[in-house]
Amino acid sequence: MDDQTDWDAFIGASAKVLDIPVGEDSRPIVRANLELAARMAKLVADFPLDEREEPAPVFRA
Amino acid sequence: MSLAFETMTAHTIAQAVIKGEVTARAIVEACLARIAQQDPKLNAFTKVTAERALTHADAIDARRRLGGQLGPLAGVPFAVKNLFDVEEVVTLAGSKINADNLPSGADATLVRKLEAADAILVGALNMGEYAYDFTGENAHYGPSRNPHDPDRMAGGSSGGSGTAVASGMTPIALGSDTNGSIRVPSSLCGLFGLKPTYGRLSRYGTYPFVSAFDHLGPMARSVTDLALAYDAMQGRDAADHAQTERAIEPVTPALTQGLTGLRIARAAGYFDKGGEPEAHRAVETVMNALGAAASVDVPEAGRGRAAAFLITMAEGASLHLDRIRTRQNDFDPEVKDRLIAGAMVPAAWINQAQKFRTWYRAQVLKLFETTDVIIAPATPCFAPHIGQKIMSLAGVDMPVRANLGMFTQPFSFIGLPVAAAPIWLDGAPLPIGVQIIGAPWREDIVLRVAHHLETIGAARAPIANA
Numbered sequence: 001m002d003d004q005t006d007w008d009a010f011i012g013a014s015a016k017v018l019d020i021p022v023g024e025d026s027r028p029i030v031r032a033n034l035e036l037a038a039r040m041a042k043l044v045a046d047f048p049l050d051e052r053e054e055p056a057p058v059f060r061a
Numbered sequence: 062m063s064l065a066f067e068t069m070t071a072h073t074i075a076q077a078v079i080k081g082e083v084t085a086r087a088i089v090e091a092c093l094a095r096i097a098q099q100d101p102k103l104n105a106f107t108k109v110t111a112e113r114a115l116t117h118a119d120a121i122d123a124r125r126r127l128g129g130q131l132g133p134l135a136g137v138p139f140a141v142k143n144l145f146d147v148e149e150v151v152t153l154a155g156s157k158i159n160a161d162n163l164p165s166g167a168d169a170t171l172v173r174k175l176e177a178a179d180a181i182l183v184g185a186l187n188m189g190e191y192a193y194d195f196t197g198e199n200a201h202y203g204p205s206r207n208p209h210d211p212d213r214m215a216g217g218s219s220g221g222s223g224t225a226v227a228s229g230m231t232p233i234a235l236g237s238d239t240n241g242s243i244r245v246p247s248s249l250c251g252l253f254g255l256k257p258t259y260g261r262l263s264r265y266g267t268y269p270f271v272s273a274f275d276h277l278g279p280m281a282r283s284v285t286d287l288a289l290a291y292d293a294m295q296g297r298d299a300a301d302h303a304q305t306e307r308a309i310e311p312v313t314p315a316l317t318q319g320l321t322g323l324r325i326a327r328a329a330g331y332f333d334k335g336g337e338p339e340a341h342r343a344v345e346t347v348m349n350a351l352g353a354a355a356s357v358d359v360p361e362a363g364r365g366r367a368a369a370f371l372i373t374m375a376e377g378a379s380l381h382l383d384r385i386r387t388r389q390n391d392f393d394p395e396v397k398d399r400l401i402a403g404a405m406v407p408a409a410w411i412n413q414a415q416k417f418r419t420w421y422r423a424q425v426l427k428l429f430e431t432t433d434v435i436i437a438p439a440t441p442c443f444a445p446h447i448g449q450k451i452m453s454l455a456g457v458d459m460p461v462r463a464n465l466g467m468f469t470q471p472f473s474f475i476g477l478p479v480a481a482a483p484i485w486l487d488g489a490p491l492p493i494g495v496q497i498i499g500a501p502w503r504e505d506i507v508l509r510v511a512h513h514l515e516t517i518g519a520a521r522a523p524i525a526n527a
Contacts, residue, residue, distance in 0.1 A: 030398050
């Protein structure tokens, strides 16, 4: 993700797929939250993990 | 006896009721009078269950007159964040939307357990909408106000719980803590709070937020009261699928053991920076009071916080997906847009966050091979003003709502037990909390340290008179 990320297009497409209305008032705040999430996700993804690391929740049948 | 109810601890009340020095009815009447006097100014309660409380008090008094045994919390009034089910009360979870639901048919497990110890429920408390909040503000029901300065936030999302206890309306309140929602209001309102180990206490009969991180716990003005409430709430409840099979491990008998044998260290690295000077001075004050100088680096705590942030966004949005499709205008605007964004977070980010959580948990648990207790700030600053959107932390402007929990998230993320202890720095007009963090299942240790700080006067929770 960088400054060129087309968040408006992402929000528009996601809103359509999820069937969530996103009003004009909401759009800048939704975008700011997604930009923050993208920074958080990059922080997590940049950390080198063993690809065999298990996700934390463990389901037991 | 003369009744200065607002200054009485739960322990004092219970002892007085058990000895017959005061009736449970007199306590409840004094409690209701205090609520009537304070709550119009502070907005802690969304429902006062006066009739239920008086009926319950009379039953306790009748049992005593007949020579029956009374429980360890005899006659102690308590209130619960309004995400706890209370029979015949609608579980709002801070929302306008849930006000359309039918009243609950039964009490939450923890309400039943406290009442089984003869505590008396007096009502349900205000909170941030659907618990997605660190401020205690609420667009529908108004903000929970900080009793030490009613123009300031109580902290959230268990804001009403902080307000009720700090103002002397109740000696104990229950809250929930997903990312810091007990510890943040405890810090801003100057209270002791306990977020137990994930899976310790039953969550049955409460409205969820992020199942992977949701905890319930008590807030109080004394550590003994925290311990009494916590002990009464322990015990297996098959109705909570996430509760761990674990024997009851009472902490009250061990509270006075002091610091002997405990290895205490300050959380360094991520926790050394990012807060205002008061947050770091509070930690320094506590370390000095404990006679401890060691530090430990909590590895990758910033990434841990980021991963918690992402999982919260996605799980919270998933819980409310249908409502953000159909009832957007009925949400608190501060919550709605975060949930919309959360619904759009890619699944791969969440899976990576969950894998990181496994790694992070293993690394942090290693710290407890050489350390028993870690001390960290609870909030990055004193209580912000109500309505304040941006705060300056270490010279950087940050949104208040998302960042008051920056120091609490890295620990609830992996379910560690944490006590919050209130510190009054020299000359400071407001309190600020520190976190006392232990290894899983060592609530006894974190409460011992909190009790020691209270005993030597380093931590204290005076009531505020608004």
